[in-house]
Amino acid sequence: MEVAWIGIAILSAASLGLVNIFDSHLISKRMPGFKAFLLVVSPFVLVFGLIFAFIFPLPAGLSTWQLMVAISSGLLRAISVIILLYSLRREEVSRVVPVVSIYPVFVAIMAVPLLGETLSYLQGMAIAIVVAGVVIISVKKRTDSSKNRLGTTFFLLLGSSLLLAMADVVGKYALDYISFWNMYWMSMLSLAVIFLLVSVRYSVIKELAHIVNPRSALMLLTINETLAVASSIMLFWAMERGPVSLVSTIASTRPVFVIIYALILSRFLPGVLLEKDLDRGVLAVRLVAIAMIAGGIMIIYLV
DSSP states (O other), rough: SHHHHHHHHHHHEEEEEEHHHHHHHIIIIIISSSHHHHHHHHHHHHHHHHHHHHHHHHOOTTHHHHHHHHHHHHHHHHHHHHHHHHHTTTTTTHHHHHHHHHTTHHHHHHHHHHHHOHHHOOOOOHHHHHHHHHHHEEEESSSSSSSSEEEETTHHHHHHHHHHHHHHHHHHHHTSSSSSSHHHHHHHHHHHHHHHHOOOHHHHHHHGGGSSSHHHHHHHHHHHHHHHHHHHHHHHHHHHHHHHHHHHHHHHHHHHHHHHHHHHHHHHSSTTTSOOOOOHHHHHHHHHHHHHHHHHHHHHOOO
């Protein structure tokens, strides 16, 4: 198995984890509302998308069907991202991201019959281990009893996960006809359109006057969106070269990095995120889940 795309997929997961940390901070602490965040981010996404569209035009001879497939992948991904970002306004980032990261199981189910990909027994076991790890991370204890439960936004995030899986499978099909550069800018333009449709309101524009420390917020947004560009390009590059079921599984290790980043920030910069203090029991469970996820990735490496 070619190792290059695996390393790039892991690097993409690590980078996207940092993007999610920035998103959580900006949405929950800096922006006056969720739609205000989308409105501010939209110009960044639109400009990046247009720049790459100019540099990497679509190939000649692309059929209408192939174009529509590529566009649909971008739209599905955009809607999934909207749900994830909305959830960051209400829940801890270390719980939101793991639930969405269940999507490799949907990818595997769809990629085998639709794309003709094959999975060995060990690869299937690796996917199961990774998914089990992210589910364990997403479970939290009730405040009014000793029972555990999934967060109130779990099923909404499950829908986001399914949409993301569909985007990956459809995108993998489209990558037979377009480059990963094309896939990137088409996804970004789709994202910009959805963001603007949701956020362009007079009331939202008025909210922008209440941004906390706008100069530093703008700097953080610029860093975050630039990092998001690099992360997305790496993900599509890996998807073009490796089986989408395995690339998606590796990308789903993003919660590992999110939790590591969140723990560091909670320790040294408390109040930056919505994260609550973790007792030893909760931390131990999350470390076990991280070990499961890392073990699944090791199986992918070795098979």
